[in-house]
Structures are given as C-alpha cells and as structure tokens.
Amino acid sequence: MAKDGCPAMAFRYNGTLCACEPGRYLVNGSCALFETGAGWVVSSGISSAPPTFLTTVLPVDSIKRFTQSQAVLLEATLGALLVWLAFCLALRFTRVDGLWFRLRWWISRSDVFYDTNHWLDDNKVVVKRKTELGGAFSVASSILFVGLLSALLYQIITKRSIEVHRVRPANAPDLLSFVNDLEFSITTISSMSCSHLRGPDSLVIGTPGSIDYRVFPLSTYVEYNCQNTSSGPTIYLRCNSCQIPRRNQYISWQFVDLQNDPAAAVGFRFNLSAKDHANNRHVSFVSGTVNSNTYTDDKPKTFRGSDVNVLKIHLFPQAYNNLNNLKLIQPLFHDFIPGTFFSKSSDLQASLQVSKDGLVNTTLYISYLSDYIVEIDKENMIGIVGFLADIGGLFAFSLAIFLWFLIQCEARIKKLRSEDTAMRNILRQRRAQKNWDKLRKFVMYTWGPSNLVEDNNKSRRHGTLMIESIRGIQALQTKKQPSRHNSTHLDTAKGSSPHSKSRQEKHDIEEDEETRQHNILEISQ
Incomplete structure (x- = not known):
C-alpha cells in the first residue's frame, strides 16, 4: 500500500478516490498491468484432415x-x-x-x-x-x-495432398446458401462490471449518411447478454441461422461512470466463431487481445473518453468442396481503431475529474466480403x-x-x-575334416584305439582289419538290417561264443551292433 492509502502503482483523484496508473486495472485490491500475450489467433477450423x-x-x-x-x-x-x-x-x-x-x-x-x-x-x-x-x-x-x-x-x-483455393464471383443464390451460427464475445479488460453497461440496443445496417442506411432493433436479429468475469464485463452476441447480408453492420455500446466507480478500460479480448447450422463438427474462428499498443508506441494506456474504439471484423464465405460442400463464413480480425486514451497519470487524473469523459465507447464493425466466394478443395500430390x-x-x-x-x-x-x-574350398575342407573325425571315432569305438596306431611290425594285421571293416561297410550298404546269423558270425570272428554267454549279454551285443551299423550308415551318407 502507498502512503496515501491507495494500492501500489495508483494515484488519488477528487481528494479521496484511488485509480490505477495508465495501462493498469484493479484486481483483488492491487493494480495489475494488462499484457496482450500472444496477440491474435486465426483458424479456419478445417486444418485437421479426415481420417484415411x-x-x-x-x-x-x-x-x-x-x-x-x-x-x-x-x-x-x-x-x-x-x-x-x-x-x-x-x-x-x-x-x-x-x-x-x-x-x-x-x-x-x-x-x-x-x-x-x-x-x-x-x-x-x-x-x-x-x-x-x-x-x-x-x-x-x-x-x-x-x-x-x-x-x-x-x-x-x-x-499427401495440397489445399487449392479458387476465387469466383458470387451471386445472390450462392450467398443465400450460406447459413451459419455466429457467436461473438468481447471482454473489456477493466475493473468495471455489467452495471456500467449501456446498450447495445440497435443494429445499424449500411453506411451512415448513404441512401441504404437503416437502423433496426438489435433484439430482432441478435441475442445478447452480459456476464461479469475476473477480467471485466463480457458481452455475448449470438445469431442462429444467419445469412450473409449485402451491407455492413454496426453494433455499439458504452460503459459509463457510476458513483465512486469510474468507467475506464485498458484493452479488449475478443472471440468470434462461425459454424454451419447443419454441421457442428467444423468451426471457423478468430480470437485475440488488442490495446492501443497494437498500432502506436508501447507505453501503457487507459481508454476513457468520447471517441469510439472500433473493432473491425471481416467475414467472407468459403465453400469446402472436399468436405461434402461444407459452407462456412470465415471471420478475420482486420483492424482496431483506438478511441480516446491516456498514457500519463496527470492526464488520466484530469479526465477522471471531468464528467463528460466518463464513458468508454465501443463499436463492432462487421464487413461482409460477399462479392466473391472462396472455393477450397484438396488435390493429391501423388497417385x-x-x-x-x-x-x-x-x-x-x-x-x-x-x-x-x-x-x-x-x-x-x-x-x-x-x-x-x-x-567353397574352405567349406569343403571343413566338411572333410568333420567326416574324417567321425570315421576315426567310429573305428576307435568299434576296434579300439590301438588300431589307429600305425606299426610296421603289425602291418599285416592292420591291413586285415581294414579289409574286414571295408567288407562290413559294403555288406551294410546292400542289406539295411543284418540277420541273426551274420551277427553270430561277427561274434565268432572276434573269438566270442554266443552259446557261452547268457541271454542278457547277447541282448547287449545286439544293441552295440545296431549302434555300429547306424554310425556306418552316417559315414556312408
């Protein structure tokens, strides 16, 4: 708090009342600086393509x-x-x-x-x-x-596709087919409330001073109301099943001084949306915040006085041929014309003490660009x-x-x-070495490891054993399963008598013989 009892960044007027410095408004007992933030946002509402x-x-x-x-x-x-x-x-x-x-x-x-x-x-x-x-x-x-x-x-x-825009001249039947639901909201950033509001009461169609100038009651065309928010009073204007008129429209309202509660604003936040009356999936809108910094110097300012603050909005028809001939009125924020404003504390203090400056005039200027229709379609870049x-x-x-x-x-x-x-040569050598290792293991298993040792004194015996093994391999190739007589003959050649062994020993010999035959077949293959 300041020494004089006013909040920080505030000053006194009329001896006992407090007011915030230019560009600030009273929020929760303190003077907050208004910042526009990201500025304006414009969207057609058709940016998301249908699923493929x-x-x-x-x-x-x-x-x-x-x-x-x-x-x-x-x-x-x-x-x-x-x-x-x-x-x-x-x-x-x-x-x-x-x-x-x-x-x-x-x-x-x-x-x-x-x-x-x-x-x-x-x-x-x-x-x-x-x-x-x-x-x-x-x-x-x-x-x-x-x-x-x-x-x-x-x-x-x-x-995968590009959006193509084509402009063609519009005639009356084409414009009558554009039936949209329009909704406009504007918040006057201030410490005021809806009790300061006077109007809006009338809708002006045409250019003032021209032959087509007309004034109609606003309630016959647009529904409106006012709601208090933490940022200030918000005015809502709604028009269901609106058609594009042939002329411009003006809607005006004012905020006036109340006792010990002056009318002053530091900026405006707006949002204007349009959607097809028969299709609610797609919405075109424009939104943003404006103040006097938009077109002049960046000094904080407060709006107050008889001059009108004008928000100029352009609406033009767009036909989306790629979306079942969807027809939307595209809004576009075109211009903001600031009214009377003050950037010095002394000037604002003097205005607050003058009763004729006790209002904030605002006019919404809607211009329909209805001479042409924008047709939008999508073409595939590649087939x-x-x-x-x-x-x-x-x-x-x-x-x-x-x-x-x-x-x-x-x-x-x-x-x-x-x-x-x-x-391939390396692979053949590896395979030959692998097969030779199998053969050595078979000979060691069948006739014992001593038969692999080369001895000149036992060359006759070694040659005989090799001849017998070769004959045995040839016999196995001609007959897949040997008879019991051949098995008995091999046992006799080794010096063992089948009649001197028990039945269990004979069974073990037959199993060993089958294992040898299986190994020989693997080598032969």
Whole structure:
C-alpha cells in the first residue's frame, strides 16, 4: 500500500478516490498491468484432415512426434549403413574358423542382387556365384532402400495432398446458401462490471449518411447478454441461422461512470466463431487481445473518453468442396481503431475529474466480403502410378550405387574376384575334416584305439582289419538290417561264443551292433 492509502502503482483523484496508473486495472485490491500475450489467433477450423486408411492403421501422430522431419529418417539410415559396412570390414580381419567363418559364409549367401560373375573382363562364361563382398553390398542396398522408402512414406503421409483455393464471383443464390451460427464475445479488460453497461440496443445496417442506411432493433436479429468475469464485463452476441447480408453492420455500446466507480478500460479480448447450422463438427474462428499498443508506441494506456474504439471484423464465405460442400463464413480480425486514451497519470487524473469523459465507447464493425466466394478443395500430390514409380526409382538407385562400388573394388583388388572359390574350398575342407573325425571315432569305438596306431611290425594285421571293416561297410550298404546269423558270425570272428554267454549279454551285443551299423550308415551318407 502507498502512503496515501491507495494500492501500489495508483494515484488519488477528487481528494479521496484511488485509480490505477495508465495501462493498469484493479484486481483483488492491487493494480495489475494488462499484457496482450500472444496477440491474435486465426483458424479456419478445417486444418485437421479426415481420417484415411494410413492414418487409421499407422500411428501417424506418434511418427510425426518421433521423426519431426525426413532428416531424422535419412540420418538413421546412414548410421545403420555405416555400422553394417564397418561390421563386414572388421569381420574380414578375423580368423577363418568357428563362428567367424559361419558369419562370413552366411554374408556371402546373402548375395541376392549381385550373384553373377562380377568381373566381366576375364573372357569366361558368366556363371552364378556368390561372394562375401556381394552379400555385404546386397544387405547395404536393402538398408538404403528401406530407409529411402521410409522417408518417401513419411512424405506421403504428411504431405499427401495440397489445399487449392479458387476465387469466383458470387451471386445472390450462392450467398443465400450460406447459413451459419455466429457467436461473438468481447471482454473489456477493466475493473468495471455489467452495471456500467449501456446498450447495445440497435443494429445499424449500411453506411451512415448513404441512401441504404437503416437502423433496426438489435433484439430482432441478435441475442445478447452480459456476464461479469475476473477480467471485466463480457458481452455475448449470438445469431442462429444467419445469412450473409449485402451491407455492413454496426453494433455499439458504452460503459459509463457510476458513483465512486469510474468507467475506464485498458484493452479488449475478443472471440468470434462461425459454424454451419447443419454441421457442428467444423468451426471457423478468430480470437485475440488488442490495446492501443497494437498500432502506436508501447507505453501503457487507459481508454476513457468520447471517441469510439472500433473493432473491425471481416467475414467472407468459403465453400469446402472436399468436405461434402461444407459452407462456412470465415471471420478475420482486420483492424482496431483506438478511441480516446491516456498514457500519463496527470492526464488520466484530469479526465477522471471531468464528467463528460466518463464513458468508454465501443463499436463492432462487421464487413461482409460477399462479392466473391472462396472455393477450397484438396488435390493429391501423388497417385498409385507415381508411388510405384518412386519405389522403383529408389530400388534401382540403391542397387546401382553399390554395384558401382562393387565393380570398383573388384577392379582394384584381384583377390576379390576368386572369393567365392576360396570360401567353397574352405567349406569343403571343413566338411572333410568333420567326416574324417567321425570315421576315426567310429573305428576307435568299434576296434579300439590301438588300431589307429600305425606299426610296421603289425602291418599285416592292420591291413586285415581294414579289409574286414571295408567288407562290413559294403555288406551294410546292400542289406539295411543284418540277420541273426551274420551277427553270430561277427561274434565268432572276434573269438566270442554266443552259446557261452547268457541271454542278457547277447541282448547287449545286439544293441552295440545296431549302434555300429547306424554310425556306418552316417559315414556312408
């Protein structure tokens, strides 16, 4: 509180009364500064497109928030491409053994796009062959194609169509088809209330002083009321099933001084909306806040006096052909003409002590731009043929760029030309070694580990055993299951008599013989 009993940022007038300085109004016992904030907001209400198949199936909103632009998709594609090529390059410096060889082998089997004889200058017949380099570039081209395709789909989803505006002259039947519900609200930012309000009472149609000038009671066209808010009195004007008139309209009202409660304002907050009477899903509106700073210097000001504060609104018809011929009246805040205002405390103090300045005049000026109609439609940027052509172009580009790298590598590094043959030879050697290890295990299991030791003194016995084993393998190839007589004969050749063993021992011998036969069949296959 100030020393004189008034709130901070206030002054006295008429000896005992307090008033806030210019640009401030009394809120909860203190003088608050009025700020316009974001200014004006204009929206057609048709910015959200109707749902399509892609927007229904795919989480388009989540994709937009995650990507924000095509650059993120392209950067992710480039990152994945570099990681894959670095992995393939590091794999070539590892040992050709175990897991590393299997990885290199499967990379070579991934050569699905370049699996021909890459080096064409060797005067040989072109044959199918797969290489590790071709497999690496095949996967790399797939990564590039998927990344470019994702960027293309993102572009189609976000910018699949463009909005086209066409302007054509309007005639009377066209204008009569625009039937909208209009609602206008304006808040006079101040410490006043609806008890200060005088009017609005009349609706003026036409230009004052012209031959078409008319004055009608406001209640015959518009419903209005006033409500008190924390920011000041709010006036609501509503018109249901309004048609576009041929002339301009004016609606005026005033706030006057009450005893020990002067009329003064620091700004205006407005909102004007329009919607089709038969379709409530789409609304066109304009909203915002204005004060004298809008067109003059930025000093805080207070409106008070006989001059009129004019809010000029333009309304023009728009026909949305892409939304079942929806017809909306689009509002647009065109201009604000400030009335009498004060920016100095001394001038405002002098005005508060003069009774003739005790009012705030406000006029709503509505101008209908009904000479033309704006027709709005949407046209697709790309069709199915263009989409398939783009996919084919991306695929060809992805293959061509890595084919060029492949040719350059094979032209400069001769070792890469016979890469497939080297990989196959390594694979054959690994398979032969694996089969030989199986054969050694079978011989050790059947005749004991001593038969694998080469001894010149026992060469005759070793040769006999090998001949017998070969004969046994040939016999197993001709007959899948040997008879009980052959099993008995093999037991006799080893020096064991079947009649001297019990029934359980005979059963164990037969099981061992079946296991040997199974191992021999695996080796033969």
